[in-house]
């Protein structure tokens with residue numbers, strides 16, 4: 001397992017002749033005070049942690065090596081690490097600073113999002129008003145736009161994976177089930193990523209996201225594409241305004257049936273402009289779904305300042 005950024009800095013020391021020597025600093029478990037458990041997976045635990053020397057707070061994901069191998073999850077751990085290494089330059093993605101390991105575990109040192117899950121905030125509010133939905137929807141969309149520009153499809157977008165930092169801005173997490181499109185260089189040496197069409201159908205994939213947000217194409221021909229993240233985005237916008245996801249049934253199978261039958265309706269009072277946006281996103285054929293640029297241009301997002309300005313704005317008061 002090759003640690004990335006294992007050297008988290010350098011410090012000046014002096015050799016026997018008094019000559020200055022720069023020594024790579026490698027952080028380890030002993031450099032942190034671990035706090036509350038933020039989340040648990042089948043082979044990982046995420047803990048709040050304080051770096052004793054810098055007093056900076058992080059979230060540290062601890063992955064049990066033996067469990068990863070036993071559960072045949074090595075591929076997913078590498079996908080998550082490579083995905084996070086591609087997504088290092090956007091405020092809407094939980095950042096991986098560096099990794100280290102010991103005999104038993106791997107450690108991912110990540111941004112801490114003290115505000116918790118967007119889902120928990122929504123449950124406290126029951127529903128968001130249009131302004132809050134527009135602001136948080138725009139931050140999520142801006143982040144999806146960045147991920148897709150780097151050839152990453154998240155594949156499991158949902159309010160539980162949208163976290164809030166201490167400025168009430170969002171950060172998307174949990175890339176263990178992401179799909180990375182192949183990188184290519186064009187004639188001028190610029191990197192571009194295979195369009196979905198060019199993707200070999202990874203029919204072999206057994207992965208399906210979370211029932212309520214899974215796209216019809218993943219259920220029918222088992223192939224996720226960038227538009228699959230935009231289907232999930234449509235479900236999230238609906239849920240912020242309605243207080244519940246559009247497709248929800250007594251069990252997963254019945255939920256899947258509603259999705260492929262496009263069986264959902266809008267509660268009375270659902271705002272018209274938002275309804276138009278959701279109806280153009282929850283489209284069965286991924287090729288007919290609104291594209292990212294068309295969503296940004298939709299009337300619902302009128303007045304949004306796309307790009308870095310969006311992340312400097314003060315979050316609207318949640319009401």
Ligand SMILES: NC(=O)c1nn(CC2CCNCC2)c2c1CCc1cnc(N=C3C=CCC=C3)nc1-2
Nearest residue numbers: 038039046059110111112113116117160161173174
């Ligand atoms: N899977 C992960 O990488 C991950 N999981 N969590 C906690 C999960 C809890 C269930 N919903 C999805 C997230 C985190 C991370 C990244 C890094 C990360 C950073 N900050 C927090 N903060 C939280 C604070 C309060 C409650 C939950 C999470 N959480 C995480």
